[in-house]
Amino acid sequence: MLQLTEITKAVGQLDEEKLNQLLESFVSGGPTEEEAQVVVNACQQGMAIVGELFESGEYFVGDLIFAGELLTQSMEMLKPVIGRGKSVKVGKIVLGTVEGDLHDIGKNIFRSMAEAAGFEVYDLGIDQKPSAYVDKIKEVRPDVIGMSGVLTLALESMRKTVDEICKAGMRDKVKIIIGGNPVTAEACMQIGADAFTTNAADGVKICQAWVK
Ligand code: B12
Known part of the structure; x- marks a missing residue:
């Protein structure tokens, strides 16, 4: 039980x-x-x-x-x-905790679940500058960008990261999902992400729907 x-x-x-x-x-x-x-x-x-x-x-x-x-x-x-992962990879996710935020427990849970669902996850780590996401997008051409953050200030870092991705001309090449306790529908809209969640399992379902 x-x-x-x-x-x-x-x-x-x-x-x-x-x-x-x-x-x-x-x-x-x-x-x-x-x-x-x-x-x-x-x-x-x-x-x-x-x-x-x-x-x-x-x-x-x-x-x-x-x-x-x-x-x-x-x-x-x-x-x-x-982590009873599938061996066939269904898509690529570039993941990181955004600049100024050192919290990574939620990010790591999402990574484990996404890997278990068959995604290839490139984990940038914590406190990641917008340029780190842009560089990795150019390098691995992911389907999805996952940004994590639990501090209120993380929302501003997420917005800056989306801006940098737009400036680099890569926004239409990736789907963006944000996660962490402070994310809301309103924040998602202001940041310019495609989806948000405070639940890793739901996040994986959203990514699965995108790569179908
Ligand atoms: C553990 C913890 C820490 C640990 C972090 C350890 C680590 N390795 O991560 C340590 C001690 C380092 C820490 C430091 C600090 N912390 Co802290 N911390 C917490 C605490 C207790 C838990 C956070 C957590 O892990 N939650 C559990 C995870 C599982 O939840 P989650 O992150 O939301 O993740 C889930 C989903 O959101 C989702 N998800 C998460 N990311 C992503 C990404 C994607 C792409 C997807 C799809 C889904 C997804 O999946 C997860 C599972 O479902 C919270 C309190 C709280 N209630 O949240 C405070 C909290 C976040 N911390 C806080 C503060 C103030 C700090 C410090 C400033 C403290 C200090 N005075 O030094 C520093 C900040 C350092 C920094 N610059 O980041 C505040 C933030 C206030 C605010 N509004 O900004 C909180 C809310 C505590 C409080 N109530 O005051 N902290």
């Missing part, structure tokens, strides 16, 4: 031992990829609790760092289930 509330609570309380226990028992039960995606969502909800406790002054930056490590570790445990 999926103990989703327990998983969310363990992440929120930074209870590494309990979280490992829950995830080990989940993985050993031979779950499906869909079930693993539900567990990823439960972990993500736990991170929202961590964020709230940080905002209320109960958690400090050190706790955020630990929470980040905890989620990265959890993704490693879930990877064998999520």
Whole structure:
């Protein structure tokens, strides 16, 4: 049985031992990829609790760092289930966290899921300048550009990145999807992206529809 509330609570309380226990028992039960995606969502909800406790002054930056490590570790445990990738590549995605933002947990989750769905993902890493996306587009000719960011300031960096892609004359050659907690329909329109999401699994579905 999926103990989703327990998983969310363990992440929120930074209870590494309990979280490992829950995830080990989940993985050993031979779950499906869909079930693993539900567990990823439960972990993500736990991170929202961590964020709230940080905002209320109960958690400090050190706790955020630990929470980040905890989620990265959890993704490693879930990877064998999520990453049963297809060997035939369905399309190319250039992915990165935009300039000024160092958060990469959500980006990495999206990468794992996109790779599992058969995409070839070129991960630029964190704090990426607009020129890095443009250079990579010229080099690998991707179908999709994925931009990630969780800071409010990331939205401005995303807008600048789309502008640079337009200036380089490559906008009509790629689809652009933005992800991360602050993205909204309004932000998506202002940035000039084609789609937005705060859920990696939905992001993969959108990319799949684009390359069909
Ligand atoms: C962990 C964390 C950190 C870790 C990051 C570790 C890491 N390796 O990423 C560390 C400690 C480094 C950190 C640093 C900071 N952080 Co921080 N951090 C968080 C925290 C708790 C969780 C973020 C996270 O990983 N969420 C879980 C992931 C899974 O969610 P997600 O990113 O949204 O991703 C999902 C989807 O959005 C989607 N997705 C994501 N990207 C993409 C991309 C594409 C293409 C697609 C399709 C989908 C997709 O898929 C994912 C899975 O579904 C949040 C609080 C919160 N509630 O978000 C604060 C938070 C983001 N941090 C915050 C702050 C203020 C900071 C610091 C400035 C703190 C400081 N004083 O130094 C620094 C900033 C450093 C910088 N320049 O970036 C604020 C941001 C405020 C704001 N509005 O701008 C938050 C909201 C906390 C708060 N409530 O105040 N942080």
